[in-house]
Amino acid sequence: MEPRRNPRTVIDPKVRQVGFFAPPDRSQSGLPDAASPVHASSSSPSGNSLSPVMIPPPRHHSDNLIPPLPSPRSVPHPAVPSSYTAASEFSPTAASSYSSGSRFPGDGDDVSFSPGRLAKENSVKVMASSVPTVSLVNKPPLNIAATDKAGAEVLNDRPKAPKEKMSKAERRALQESQRAAKAAAKAEASKGPAGTPGAAPAKPAKAASRKSDVASASVTASEKKGGDRPTEKERKKDVPHPRMQYDDTSRVEKAKRRAVVKQTEARNRVELFRHLPQYEHGSQLPDLESKFFQLDPMHPAVYKVGLHYLSGDISGGNARCIAMLQAFQEVIKDYSTPPEKTLSRDLTAKISSYVSFFTECRPLSVSMGNAIRFLKSRIAKLPLTMSESEAKTTLQSDIDHFINEKIIVADKVIVSHAVTKIRDGDVLLTYGSSSAVEMILQRAHELGKQFRVVLVDSRPKLEGQLLLRRLVAKGISCTYTHINAISYIMHEATRVFLGASAVLSNGTVYSRVGTACVAMVAHAFDVPVLVCCEAYKFHERVQLDSICSNELGDPHAIANVPGREQLNFLDGCAKSDNLQLLNLIYDVMPSDYVSMIITDYGMVPPTSVPVIVREYRREHLWM
């Protein structure tokens, strides 16, 4: 065995810090060492420098753009229109307050730049100067309580800072200021005149300070005082992220406040999956059941379906989607528009609240997500002139059509295509329990084809056993095995039929955990893998691994084997710090392992999934 590579520092092996991190909190005392811009997660004991997985935050490009600011600062060109609205409001008045002296030596360079850029640079320079003073310890302690004034004073009192400290602080400050300035520009748009008079009195007080840039700096300083959170959050809001990341505690807090289902977070969680929700199982059901008759905002049908999801009674993409849509049909039936509100908006809001309830019970599947999108688009497209009862009946019949066309008839089409691929003498292998595959096998048997089935199953759900029971009852000869025997049994199989929870745009198939394993082994043995999936489960997102988006199930289900007391070695160990149990529900299978996808649009190769998504969204606007 080769000697282990020496880790550079001692790192807690449980903690993996992967990715890009924001610069550390300004409110921390002292200037954090630039060499270790560590954003330690709250539970991480390692506070020290770069772990091997860490990627240091990118240096801001403006670092190199502007030389570090010495204390005589440049007076920006009065005629220059600032790129920030805050700035522009003060430029006429500000110009007058300046003496013409103390030109920045680099001014000659400035003039050659375009005005907008000049203003930006200047403002950036100012930010650079103003912001670090908030965080630098060796600066004279400033009374930061007052917002605008403080900004002014800060600039006034700023002594010459040692150059190298400035550069690091400045770099980070530049970043922060850029962000803050952007936030300020936005805040200005919303705050309007509110911000400006506040900054105005501060402005004349300073002689040698920048004009508008100060104002925006003070605005940003005030925003910054609100904590780094608002600016970061606004920055995050610029880029919409599709799913909630459960390791972002602020968002989790917000979501919790609005939650109906009080879930307690599991304590002992695997670090890699911290972005996924994991709750203590079995604790909410009695509580929710007792609340059944006290729910005003929640429709009882929705509540019932939510409880079914929570307890695991309804599982499987089609079943969950149909149950949800039928609950929504009930909702629509009982719905009446409140006064002063339009049906479409109010109903959409109601549906959204029910959807968040469902998400709390159990994260939505792709099939459910697509159905909800369909429903919302239908509601939005209702003509305003329609009467309420007409609208309600239209929506209900639309839901009926959706269920019929996209699920029931689609399944029939899939079955008719798939049975053409089954020949006499075939040995068909399937994994878990998929409704589509079950229908295929039953139909093929009805048509009199001679084949046998190998059913592969896995713990902890053991879903295959129900399917096995039903197939044997029909008279199909079956072999049952667990997934640990997959490579043993694969040489017998001639075809592999698998179901899917979703198929993504790059052809990857998102389905029950273990399916990817079966497909991989089948590929290795050159057995064709046929994935049967209705087209409404196609999604335009792309996923490359099983980690970034998944669902975590009850970890204790792995530890306990029901009915076999002598095997429960892990009883009680689950609470130990050294043991973390991971129960993934889904996994992702790359498109190379899939030979063909059978959908209601026919048999297509996995590369054609985005084509179908494109053609059918466009034609039917999601239908």
Place this chain on the structure above:
Amino acid sequence: MMELEIELKKASDSLKSWDTTSISLTAGCDLFMRYVTRTSALEYEDFNSAKSRLIERAEKFGEISYKARRIIAMLSQDFIFDGCTILVHGFSRVVLEVLKTAAQNKKLFRVLCTEGRPDRTGLRLSNELAKLDVPVKLLIDSAVAYSMDEIDMVFVGADGVVESGGIINMMGTYQIALVAHSMNKPVYVAAESYKFARLYPLDQKDMAPALRPIDFGVPIPSKVEVETSARDYTPPQYLTLLFTDLGVLTPSVVSDELIQLYL
């Protein structure tokens, strides 16, 4: 109008039944039917205008198919460079057109031709090429791997292009594609777009059989069986590009086109 469609369907069926094994015939008929009837002209009240629209589209289809070979030949000129060696298998008129056009454009290349038993396609093709003054060399089918080193590209035609992007062609194409793939040589397929068929074979035996008796020259004892299948299926991962009248496509685009046309 419906009557006309039924008539068309009957005619197409009878044409297809003349040679049930020909994939291109079946595919061509199906595509023709789809192309012609996939127009809103069928909803016109005036029968004559609808009929003339159908005839217009039919003639357009015929024109496209007819001109297809010229278009394919033009598109593939960029891929034939001076001094290259091309391996050809089977007698495809499209490939012949490609090579003819290249020769007319004064490109210097040479062709290796497989014998193509039992149809002796290689002999026919090498005859044609000799007439064009293109240097030709004949190989027996087993010598393909032996010569693959000196080959720059492989050119084949297709009986049918299937939905996965693979092709059904004369027996031996799969072998050649495998060898070429393992030695990193590109395999180019020249096929007209009416050959796109809605089939999806999973393996070699998953197609309708097309049998052709093989004459070994000596009598075979009755206890010995002979594999008489005339064609095989080449999966899309062994093909590099498809030259069609719709353009130069990768195999995954075939399904795209079929979905757009059929659905």
